[in-house]
Amino acid sequence: MPTFETQAYWDAVDRQELLVKTCKACGQAHYTPRSHCPHCFSSDTHWQPASGRAVVYSYAIANRADPPYVVAYVQLAEGPMMLANIVACAPADVHIGQAVQVIFQPDAEGRTRPYFQPTPKDAA
Numbered sequence: 758m759p760t761f762e763t764q765a766y767w768d769a770v771d772r773q774e775l776l777v778k779t780c781k782a783c784g785q786a787h788y789t790p791r792s793h794c795p796h797c798f799s800s801d802t803h804w805q806p807a808s809g810r811a812v813v814y815s816y817a818i819a820n821r822a823d824p825p826y827v828v829a830y831v832q833l834a835e836g837p838m839m840l841a842n843i844v845a846c847a848p849a850d851v852h853i854g855q856a857v858q859v860i861f862q863p864d865a866e867g868r869t870r871p872y873f874q875p876t877p878k879d880a881a
Contacts, residue, residue, distance in 0.1 A: 765804050766790040771869050773861040775807040777835050788837035809859035810834040811873060818848040827851050831873055845874035 759767045769776045777786045782799035786807075793800050816829035827843040829851065843851050844860070857873035864870045 762792050763790045769804075769806075770861065770871055773869070775809050775859050775871055776804045777807045777833065777837055778802045779805045779835075786833075786835040786837050788833065788839050805835075807859075808834045810876070811839070811857050811859070813843070813851060813853055813855040813857060814838060815853065816843065816851050818851070820848075829873070831857055842872050843874065844872045850875070 766776050776790075777788050778790055778794075779786045779802065780794035780797060780799055781801040781803060783794060783797040785794065785796045786805065787795050787802075792802065794802055811831035811833045814830040814832045816827050819826050819828065825848050827848045829841060829843050830838050831841055831843075832838050843857060844862070856876040858876045859871050860874050861869050862872055
C-alpha cells in the first residue's frame, strides 16, 4: 500500500516510469523512496526520472519455486541499489555484472511493478 512518501513513486510505476529520489543538499540519488536523504539526512529531496539502466550486483535463484525465478540487487545507473526480479531470461543465464533494463509488468494481483530484463548485447 502506497504511503505519502511512496505515492509519487507508485503513480510513476503505473505510468511505466521509474523514479529515484535525489538530495538537493548532497546531490546523491537514493532508493527506497523516503522523505529524508539516507546519506546526509536532509529533507530537501526531489523525484527524478531514472534511466532504467542497471547492472546485476548480486542475485539468488529461487529453485524450489515453480517456476524458478531470480531476485537480484541491481545497481541503477544513477547509483542506488534496488531489489528486483530479473525476467525474460533463464535463471541460469543471469550473472553478476550483467547489463539489465527496467520493464513494467503486472504482478499476480494485477498491479504494475518494475522488473529488469537483460539488455540486448547490441544495445549495451
